[in-house]
Amino acid sequence: MAKLYFYYSSMNAGKSTALLQSSYNYRERGMHTLVLTPDVDDRHGIGKVTSRIGLESTATTFKSTDDLYQLIAGRTKEQPLNCVLVDEAQFLSKEQVFQLGEVTDELHIPVLAYGIRTDFQGEPFPGSKYLLAWADNLKELKAICFCGNKATMVIRLDQDGNAVTQGSQVEVGGNDRYVSMCRKHFKENYFRQTLVPQHQLPLSVVRGDRD
């Protein structure tokens, strides 16, 4: 039975490397894969998945309004597909996660989605939220905090190294840096300006909704 897999992590855990390795493993055996990437991410140019260690592959881009079931079903008319791999899967819509489930259940093609679990405010990305809820298989890829512990969170730092606590979930370009940290160090940086002990703050305050 084909399954929907979600490989989740913070940043710099090697998600794209793992995706490209999996795709290669299929192709090495003469099978066909389809690599998808949302067009929200133009860091490396459209239609490409690039990993930090230098591997890369061409990819088919899609928009947040695209029906991925129709897109993938259309491709299978050109050639059989043995696996679909989705990079930056945190940017999928709820509908698209559902459509990927349909691809596994109706087209019987395994889908491997790779994405970041939470944004710079500690909130789940929509795509990741529904992949965590609906995928058959969840696998964590581990990144490391500067302290050596597993980095489960992503913090956004401005040019001065201060945590950014407000703004849109997706910002392509700009000078902010995204750094993976363990939850303890995420909190220490995110709440640095506050004088109240962190665990006493309601979430509405910590998200920057105050005043």
Ligand SMILES: [Zn+2]
């Ligand atoms: Zn840490």
